Amino acid sequence: MAALNHYLILSGVLFTMGVAGVLLRRNVITMLLSIEVMLNAVNLSFIAFGHFLGSADGQIIVFFVVTVAAAEAAVGLALVIALFRHLETLNPDAFRQLRG
Amino acid sequence: MSVSPTLIAQLAILGFVFFMLLNSAAIMVYVERKVAAKIQQRMGPTLVGPYGMLQPLADIIKLMMKEDLRPKAADAILFTLAPIIAATTAFTAFAVVPFGAATTFWGLLPEPISLQIADINVAVLFVFAITSMGVYGIVLAGWSSNSKYSLLGALRSSAQMISYELSYGLALASVLLLAGSLSLRDIVNAQSGAWLGVIPRWFIFLQPVSFFIFMTAGIAETNRAPFDFPEAEQELVAGYHTEYSSMSFAMFFMAEYINMVTVSAVATDLFLGGWHGPFLPESFGWIWFLLKVSAILFFYVWMRWTLPRYRYDQLMQFGWKALLPLSVVNLLVTAAGVLYFGA
Amino acid sequence: MAHNLVFFYGFAALAVVSTLLVIAQPNPIYSVLLLILSFVALAGLYVMLDAPFVAVTQIIVYAGAIMVLFLFVVMLLNVSHEHAVADNQAASDGGGPTVRWFGAILAGVMAVELVWALNRSRSVGAALAGAERETAWSVEEIGRILFTRYGFAFEATSVLILVAMVGSIALAGRHLSGKKAWRR
Numbered sequence: 001m002a003a004l005n006h007y008l009i010l011s012g013v014l015f016t017m018g019v020a021g022v023l024l025r026r027n028v029i030t031m032l033l034s035i036e037v038m039l040n041a042v043n044l045s046f047i048a049f050g051h052f053l054g055s056a057d058g059q060i061i062v063f064f065v066v067t068v069a070a071a072e073a074a075v076g077l078a079l080v081i082a083l084f085r086h087l088e089t090l091n092p093d094a095f096r097q098l099r100g
Numbered sequence: 101m102s103v104s105p106t107l108i109a110q111l112a113i114l115g116f117v118f119f120m121l122l123n124s125a126a127i128m129v130y131v132e133r134k135v136a137a138k139i140q141q142r143m144g145p146t147l148v149g150p151y152g153m154l155q156p157l158a159d160i161i162k163l164m165m166k167e168d169l170r171p172k173a174a175d176a177i178l179f180t181l182a183p184i185i186a187a188t189t190a191f192t193a194f195a196v197v198p199f200g201a202a203t204t205f206w207g208l209l210p211e212p213i214s215l216q217i218a219d220i221n222v223a224v225l226f227v228f229a230i231t232s233m234g235v236y237g238i239v240l241a242g243w244s245s246n247s248k249y250s251l252l253g254a255l256r257s258s259a260q261m262i263s264y265e266l267s268y269g270l271a272l273a274s275v276l277l278l279a280g281s282l283s284l285r286d287i288v289n290a291q292s293g294a295w296l297g298v299i300p301r302w303f304i305f306l307q308p309v310s311f312f313i314f315m316t317a318g319i320a321e322t323n324r325a326p327f328d329f330p331e332a333e334q335e336l337v338a339g340y341h342t343e344y345s346s347m348s349f350a351m352f353f354m355a356e357y358i359n360m361v362t363v364s365a366v367a368t369d370l371f372l373g374g375w376h377g378p379f380l381p382e383s384f385g386w387i388w389f390l391l392k393v394s395a396i397l398f399f400y401v402w403m404r405w406t407l408p409r410y411r412y413d414q415l416m417q418f419g420w421k422a423l424l425p426l427s428v429v430n431l432l433v434t435a436a437g438v439l440y441f442g443a
Numbered sequence: 444m445a446h447n448l449v450f451f452y453g454f455a456a457l458a459v460v461s462t463l464l465v466i467a468q469p470n471p472i473y474s475v476l477l478l479i480l481s482f483v484a485l486a487g488l489y490v491m492l493d494a495p496f497v498a499v500t501q502i503i504v505y506a507g508a509i510m511v512l513f514l515f516v517v518m519l520l521n522v523s524h525e526h527a528v529a530d531n532q533a534a535s536d537g538g539g540p541t542v543r544w545f546g547a548i549l550a551g552v553m554a555v556e557l558v559w560a561l562n563r564s565r566s567v568g569a570a571l572a573g574a575e576r577e578t579a580w581s582v583e584e585i586g587r588i589l590f591t592r593y594g595f596a597f598e599a600t601s602v603l604i605l606v607a608m609v610g611s612i613a614l615a616g617r618h619l620s621g622k623k624a625w626r627r
Contacts, residue, residue, distance in 0.1 A: 005561045007488070010455045012561075014462055014481075016554035020547040021466030029471045029517060033478050036509070037462055040485055043501075051492040056580045056588050059497050063589065066504050067600045071607035073509045077516045078611035084520050178472075222582065225499040232507030236479070239511070243472070243518050251518070258511060265507075282582055 007048035015041035028083070028090045032076050039069050106213055114217050121194060125357040126156035132401050139405045160350065168346040171246060178244035183344065183351035186237025190358040193230040196223040197365045198285045200375050200386035214285060215386065223284040224272055227366055228265075231321060234359065235261045238323075238340050241352070245343035253339025256412060260320055260327065263419040268317035270427035271310045274434040275303055275370050284366075288374030302373040309430045311371045313423060315396075318363040320419070322356065325404035327415055364396035365389075372396075450491060458484035471517045479506050496582050 014037060021034030043062045050058020080090065087094050130145070130153060137144025145152030170179055200215030220226060235258050242254020279287040293301045304311045320327040341352045368374060372392045375385025410418070461481040465474045482505045489498035589597060 006451060006455070007492070009558050009561050010458065010488075012554050012557040013459060016550045017459075017462045017466055019550040023543045023546045023550070025466060027471060029513065030466065030474050033465055033471075033474050033513065036478065036505075037465065037481070040482065040505075044485060044488065047489055047492050047494050047497060051494065056585055059494050059580060059585060060589055060593055062494075062497050063500065064593075064596060064600055066500065067604065070504060070509055071603050073512055074607050074611040075614070077512055078614035080516060081520070081615045090520070178476075220495065222495050222499050225496070225503065229499050229502040229507060232503055235507070235511060236476075236514075239514055239518070240476075255515075255518070258515070262508070262511060 004048055004052045008045055011041045011045040011048070013041075014038075014044065026091050026093060028080050028092055031092065032073065032080070035076075036069060036073070039065055109213055110217075113213075113215065117194060117199075117217055118191070121191060121358050121361065122354070124361045125354040126160070128357045128360065128397065128401075129156045129159065129353075131397070132404075135398070135401045136405045139402075163346055163350045166346040168348060169343075171343050173246040174343065175244040175246070178240045179343075180348070182237050182241035182244060183348040183355075184237075185240065186234065186355040187351045187358075189230050189234040189237060190355040190362065193227050193234075193362045194358070194365065196220055196226050196284060197362065197369060198288060198374065199365065199389045216285070219283060219285050222282050224276060224282045224287070224370075227284075227362070228269060228272065231268075231359075231362075232261075232265060234355075237352075237355065241344065242340040245340075247343050249342045250340050253342070257323055257340060260323070260415060260419075263416060264317040264320035264423070267313050267419065267423040267427045268321060270424075270431050271314040271317065272370070274307055274310045274427075274431045277431075277434050277438050278303060278306060284369045284374075288369050288376065291373040292376045294378075300373055300377065302371060302376075304371040307371065307430075307434065309426065310434070311367070313427045313430065314367060314371065315399075316423060318367065319400070319403065320415070322359045322363055324356075324360065324400060326407040326409050328404075328409060360397060360400055361393065364393045364400070367396055368392040447491065451488070454484045454487040454491070457481070458488070472514070475510055475513045475517060479510050482506050482510075493580065496580070496585060 018034045018036075018038030018041060021037060022031050025031055025034065043065055046058040046061050046065070048058075050056065084090060133155065134144045134152075136142075145155035148154040148158045170176065195217040196219070198214060198216035198219065202212040202214045238257045238261075239254045242250040242252075242257070245251070275287065276282060279290040281287060281290070287303075291300075291302050295301055299305060341349055344352060368389060373388075375389040377385070377388035377392075458481045461477045461484065465477045465481065468474065468477075482501060486498040486501045489495070489501060
């Protein structure tokens with residue numbers, strides 16, 4: 001039987017990969033994907049805690065996280081499309097003129 | 101681990117469903133050609149076998165003999181993967197569809213087992229989830245072919261499937277409200293019996309609007325005429341599978357027909373009372389199920405050869421501005437009804 | 444329950460490997476597909492954690508909707524050949540490659556620490572032993588809690604979705620008002 005520790009370790013490892021992805025990759029789409037990875041790692045620990053505490057709250061928070069992720073992806077990708085139209089690149093380093 | 105008769109029976113059901121789904125594609129090809137011929141006052145296939153009934157077999161042998169071509173500029177991995185995804189999702193969705201009452205196979209088994217592969221408590225959502233995965237097969241086929249026609253077909257198809265999935269889901273939701281369960285088996289069992297002794301207690305009589313929305317969205321989901329934009333021959337050559345040949349083409353072809361069968365089977369379970377029907381004992385309910393599915397499939401074929409294809413903007417207009425509001429209103433009315441009259 | 448562990452390690456390995464490839468390989472279209480694989484693996488873990496409804500929702504919303512959106516954008520922008528990373532060395536004064544690598548290594552160190560700490564403390568699981576439910580939460584129970592105790596948060600998310608919808612249409616569709624086709 002997999003214990004809570006197992007799930008928490010997996011969640012931590014996945015979250016780290018997400019962080020590394022955001023920091024290392026220079027492609028906005030992959031960075032957005034890495035953010036999804038982080039959100040999912042958090043979801044996993046919510047579900048694991050909810051299961052081992054015998055509570056449904058973990059699952060419900062996951063629904064909210066999924067909703068927020070959907071909103072984030074929609075707005076994020078809209079921004080990517082708008083930026084790509086202007087600059088013809090997906091490299092975030094090229095977006096420096098966005099600073100006010 | 102000991103091998104119990106129940107396990108053997110379950111494996112037998114699994115094999116049977118797989119075999120029948122494969123067969124259904126072949127049968128549908130034959131029916132499609134024969135019905136089309138009748139509608140257009142032709143003969144259809146007559147040469148191979150009696151009444152041309154072996155024509156599908158000849159088709160399959162022909163497809164297997166052909167060379168499997170791949171465009172040079174295609175993305176090799178995704179090009180190979182796309183038909184596999186399409187076929188796998190088509191088969192998987194049927195796993196939770198029940199097609200008959202629980203049975204002991206005339207006393208062969210110690211306890212009755214249900215005629216379906218897996219009875220899970222979120223079956224309806226499972227079908228929905230797997231259907232939504234089916235879009236990847238088409239999108240990847242279109243993108244990896246590196247061809248304009250394929251890409252346009254794939255983009256059209258995915259936009260269409262996403263748009264109609266919303267109405268599809270809302271139509272499901274109003275049935276779920278009536279049945280109070282997400283398990284297809286429970287939903288079917290909620291439809292047993294009859295009102296006043298004559299009218300079967302099927303949800304189609306309570307939810308005609310929902311049934312209409314479900315079938316319309318189902319036709320759009322399976323990319324059938326009059327919504328067959330992804331492969332509109334006159335505009336896009338053959339849409340997303342333009343570059344496919346031989347068995348990989350056959351996989352797309354098969355996936356399309358199996359998806360039709362799955363949508364019809366789900367519609368039968370949700371709206372037409374599944375295996376419940378008059379005149380036949382419960383243990384022969386699967387005959388009713390088969391008849392109902394065949395009726396819906398015939399309707400599909402009939403539609404294809406009767407209605408012309410819509411324009412693409414008409415399809416989107418209809419989906420977002422007519423079907424979606426209609427299904428939302430239908431859901432609200434159903435919810436109010438359930439609240440007022442009780443489930 | 445030995446086979447339970449087998450399933451856990453199977454799904455966990457699938458999730459870790461596919462996620463690693465998401466961030467490691469250059470082509471965004473493969474990244475999207477591998478992320479879907481990782482979501483499917485996580486859905487398997489959710490089923491093991493008695494949350495089948497969340498598992499299915501995960502597939503419908505993430506794999507069926509959000510990832511299709513990503514795939515659409517990748518296909519439309521057609522950046523699969525990664526010319527975007529060519530100007531990688533245009534290091535902004537905000538953070539050059541060195542700074543970024545430092546951050547990534549710190550993240551890795553954090554993960555190693557976490558694994559070490561969780562491996563040492565047996566108490567995390569032990570303190571909670573017996574709190575688990577025998578059966579999975581039914582959709583009805585979840586629905587009841589969602590619409591009563593979390594009713595306000597639920598309404599708030601609907602506003603969030605509306606705002607996101609308006610925002611993304613305003614951002615991406617601004618140039619489309621005059622002409623219908625994509626112009627690049």
